[in-house]
Each structure stands twice: as structure tokens, then as C-alpha cells.
Amino acid sequence: MNSIEFDQFIDRCYDDLEKKQFYLKAEFGIGNCDKFEIDWLSGILKLKENSTVKLIAKITPIGSYSPNNSTWMWAWEYPYIPDSLKQKTQQLKELGKLTGMKIFATKIFQTEAETVWEIAAMACYHLKSMGCYRAALGGIWVFATIDYIESVSTLK
Numbered sequence: 001m002n003s004i005e006f007d008q009f010i011d012r013c014y015d016d017l018e019k020k021q022f023y024l025k026a027e028f029g030i031g032n033c034d035k036f037e038i039d040w041l042s043g044i045l046k047l048k049e050n051s052t053v054k055l056i057a058k059i060t061p062i063g064s065y066s067p068n069n070s071t072w073m074w075a076w077e078y079p080y081i082p083d084s085l086k087q088k089t090q091q092l093k094e095l096g097k098l099t100g101m102k103i104f105a106t107k108i109f110q111t112e113a114e115t116v117w118e119i120a121a122m123a124c125y126h127l128k129s130m131g132c133y134r135a136a137l138g139g140i141w142v143f144a145t146i147d148y149i150e151s152v153s154t155l156k
Contacts, residue, residue, distance in 0.1 A: 014117070044058065054152055055151055060127060060144060060145045
């Protein structure tokens with residue numbers, strides 16, 4: 001891809017993510033929960049309201065962003081996630097071949113805060129996910145795709 005094609009690809013992915021996020025908010029109220037719990041070993045995200053689990057999602061970690069030093073780290077570098085999740089996360093390296101951009105093969109790289117949602121959008125598009133979740137953990141923004149989500153009330 002040349003730079004114009006890459007910009008168009010980002011725009012398509014970002015537009016697609018906005019539609020997915022709108023659906024998740026409208027259908028599941030994903031933005032209304034005040035707490036979250038992530039089990040990285042099983043790839044499960046629990047969203048809570050007043051300590052009560054309202055939504056359960058199957059997730060794939062994408063990566064994390066440090067606003068303090070403006071760096072992105074891909075999730076395949078996380079030592080604490082199991083190989084099953086790393087295998088899916090490693091699929092994001094394919095975006096390097098598709099786009100010609102080296103960031104998809106670089107473990108850690110400098111980037112701006114505005115760019116991380118574009119990275120998340122491309123990851124979500126490539127993995128054919130339902131949407132994306134960003135969690136703030138100790139000054140780090142952790143991103144994961146939402147592969148499946150269900151309201152706890154429908155599980156009973």
C-alpha cells in the first residue's frame with residue numbers, strides 16, 4: 001500500500017469500528033458499566049455496575065499504550081497471556097504484509113495517543129471482531145478486541 005491507500009484503509013477500519021462501538025453501546029450498554037475485571041488467562045472481560053456483573057465478553061488482547069512515554073506494545077509480547085491468545089494476537093502481524101507498515105512487526109514503538117485507536121480499529125477489522133475495549137490499568141491503556149459479548153441476564 002502507498003501512503004494514500006494506507007490512509008484510506010485506516011479510515012475504513014475506523015469507520016467500521018465506530019459502527020461496531022455504536023452497536024455495542026446501543027445493544028449492550030457497554031459504556032454504562034463503571035467497573036471491569038479482566039482474566040487474561042481465559043480471555044474474559046466482565047463489565048460491572050455497582051459490583052454486579054452485567055456483561056461478559058470473550059476478548060483478544062491487542063496491545064497497550066503508555067501515555068507517559070508515548071509507546072505502544074503489542075500483546076504478543078505480554079508474558080502473562082497464554083499461547084492460545086498469543087496465537088490470535090500474532091495474526092495482527094499479517095497487517096504488516098497487507099499494509100507494508102513496519103509497526104505491525106515491531107514489538108514496541110513510539111506513537112501518539114490519537115493513533116492508538118486507529119491501531120485498535122485496524123486490529124478489530126483484521127480479526128473480524130465485534131468491537132474494542134480500552135481499560136486503564138495503572139496509567140497504561142490496555143486494548144482488546146471483543147470477540148463475543150453477552151448480557152448476564154440472557155445467561156440465566
